[in-house]
Amino acid sequence: MRPPRPRGLREPGRRSVRDYTSRAALNTAMADSAPHRTAVEQFGASHQRWPDSLTQLGMAPFAGDASVAGITLGGDGALLVSFANPALRGHLFKLTPYVRNGAIHWSCGGDVPEKLLPPACRATE
Incomplete structure (x- = not known):
C-alpha cells in the first residue's frame, strides 16, 4: 500500500502535462522561426517593405521537426x-x-491559447 500524499501535493494531471508540452512546442517555434524573423527584419530594413515570399528572403521552406510542421510567410511579412x-x-x-x-x-x-504563449510574447513593451 502506498502512503498518502502530503496535503497540497498531487500527481500532475493530463492537462498540466499537455500544457507543458504545448509550451515547449511554442518555445521550439520561437527558436525555429528565429532565422526567418531575422531575414524578414533585414529585408524590411533594406527594402522599406515586408517580403512577399520565402524565396525573396533566399530561404527554403522549413523542413519541420518534432514540434513544428512548417513555417510559411503570410501577408505583411507575418510568419505562420x-x-x-x-x-x-x-x-x-x-x-x-x-x-x-x-x-x-x-x-x-494566432489561435494558440494565451496562457501557452512564450514569455517573449507575454512581455509588455
Missing part, C-alpha cells in the same frame, strides 16, 4: 507556424513584424 505536436496540431501561431520608433518588433497571435 503550424504544429506537428499533437497538442497543438491544427493551431496556428502568427508572428507579425511592426515598426515602432524606428525599430522592428514582433507581435504574437
